[in-house]
Each structure stands twice: as C-alpha cells, then as structure tokens.
Amino acid sequence: MNLRNPVYAALTGPHASFAEVRGNARRYPTAVAPFLALPDVPTEQDWADAAVLVGSGTTAALMRPALPVPDSFKLELEIDLVQFVAPDSLPAADPEAVVLGADDVPEMLALVALTDPGPFRSRTIELGTYLGVRRDGELIAMAGTRFALSGHTEISAVCTHPSYQGQGLASRLIRAVAHRIDSAGRTPFLHTGAANSAAIRLYRSLGFTLSDEMKVTVAQAV
Structure with missing residues (x-):
C-alpha cells in the first residue's frame, strides 16, 4: 500500500519530475523538502546509493514505518508519527x-x-x-x-x-x-x-x- 511509503510513492509517481535519483534511491531537492525515499525493502545497494545521493555530512529525513539505519548513515533523530x-x-x-x-x-x-x-x-x-x-x-x-x-x-x-x-x-x-x-x-x-x-x-x-x-x-x- 503506497500510503505506508508515501515519499517513495510520490517520487516514483506524480512527483517523479522533482526526484533526484541514484539507483532506486530518490530525494526531493533540498529547497523543496528534506525527504529521502527508498523502496519498501531497501537493499544494501539502495542504502549505498542513498548515501551518495544525500552526500557525506548531509542530513535527510525518511517518512515511513520504522527502518533500521545502516552504517552508511548516522541516526540523528526519530519522531513518532501518525497517519x-x-x-x-x-x-x-x-x-x-x-x-x-x-x-x-x-x-x-x-x-x-x-x-x-x-x-x-x-x-x-x-x-x-x-x-x-x-x-x-x-x-x-x-x-x-x-x-x-x-x-x-x-x-x-x-x-x-x-x-x-x-x-x-x-x-x-x-x-x-x-x-x-x-x-x-x-x-x-x-x-x-x-x-x-x-x-x-x-x-x-x-x-x-x-x-x-x-x-x-x-x-x-x-
């Protein structure tokens, strides 16, 4: 269900024209929104592509059900959200x-x-x-x-x-x-x-x- 991964659904759907892309990783331009998106079950390669897309030392936000962050990212903050x-x-x-x-x-x-x-x-x-x-x-x-x-x-x-x-x-x-x-x-x-x-x-x-x-x-x- 695309509501469980709304940023990815947007950036691979109606908002695809906004997407900055590397492999399966997507993100909005930073002046538009801080959000990064990955497939429902991201692979090690997806995370590696996301790290390059975001850029070393730069932060981004994922909005989806809880997802463990790999060593290619440093967790800064988690906020509980309801939809x-x-x-x-x-x-x-x-x-x-x-x-x-x-x-x-x-x-x-x-x-x-x-x-x-x-x-x-x-x-x-x-x-x-x-x-x-x-x-x-x-x-x-x-x-x-x-x-x-x-x-x-x-x-x-x-x-x-x-x-x-x-x-x-x-x-x-x-x-x-x-x-x-x-x-x-x-x-x-x-x-x-x-x-x-x-x-x-x-x-x-x-x-x-x-x-x-x-x-x-x-x-x-x-």
Whole structure:
C-alpha cells in the first residue's frame, strides 16, 4: 500500500519530475523538502546509493514505518508519527481561503517559523496548492498539499498565527484543501506527530481515521 511509503510513492509517481535519483534511491531537492525515499525493502545497494545521493555530512529525513539505519548513515533523530485518512464528508469550499503564490512565500515561511507545523522550505509551494486566510492584509493561517500519490494527496503545513488560534481557521482550511483534492478525484490524508494531542483531537473531530503509525527518521550520510 503506497500510503505506508508515501515519499517513495510520490517520487516514483506524480512527483517523479522533482526526484533526484541514484539507483532506486530518490530525494526531493533540498529547497523543496528534506525527504529521502527508498523502496519498501531497501537493499544494501539502495542504502549505498542513498548515501551518495544525500552526500557525506548531509542530513535527510525518511517518512515511513520504522527502518533500521545502516552504517552508511548516522541516526540523528526519530519522531513518532501518525497517519490519518479523511472521510468522504470532509471537503468544503471556503470563500475566505485564497490561493497563495510565489510572492507569498516570505510570509508563509514567517508563519511556519512562528508555528512549526513541520518542514516547509522556499520551494515547498511547488509541490501543490496552498490556501491562506488574510486579515487586514496579514497572512494568519494556511494549509496546502504536499505529497501527491496515485489516488491520494497529503494535506500539510496546517498552521494558524497564535493570535488567531481557537477560531476554527485550521478546520476550515483543512476542509477547503480537501475540497480541491476531492475535486481532482483523490483522497486526502495527512500526518502529525504522535505526541501532538491537540492536532490529533482536531483531525479526529473532523472524522479522520488512523491509517498507520510511522516514523520520521533523520539521518546523516557518513
């Protein structure tokens, strides 16, 4: 099931044009996302190719069920992650949500730095469509699409400025992004940290169901 190895499914599928490739190893350009991908059962050669692809002394992140890291990589960090799939009832357009573009990236990066929803870099916006809400001209909330798989698209970078939290903006943007995903004939899914109880409560309240338990494994190529 491609949801168990979403980065590899994306980089060998709809996001293949982004892939930096060596053998069976794939990665996004570092300005786009920090993620490295390997086949479901990587061989010793796959790991060797990954180490060359990442580059000695450089870190990359794997997102998948737990995978032992070989001597060609130095484990730096592991984060428990949970994956959820959206219900059919989730999508709902939102008239206040606007499509964000390249000119909005500095504000998007500032909002991410303030709220830490997960990796978002200078070219992440190229991966999909990002929606935002503005008040008095200020970007106060956003969400968008990141990994594109066959049949599924990931909702990502869900964040709200601290001064505007508790107003339901995250729920509205999740529904609005899901509406765009659903309109393209795909099913929305997302990830969050297993310890992020507030996010998990929100997603469950919207009808998301747990589909897997995974890890983000950050490792440095030796």
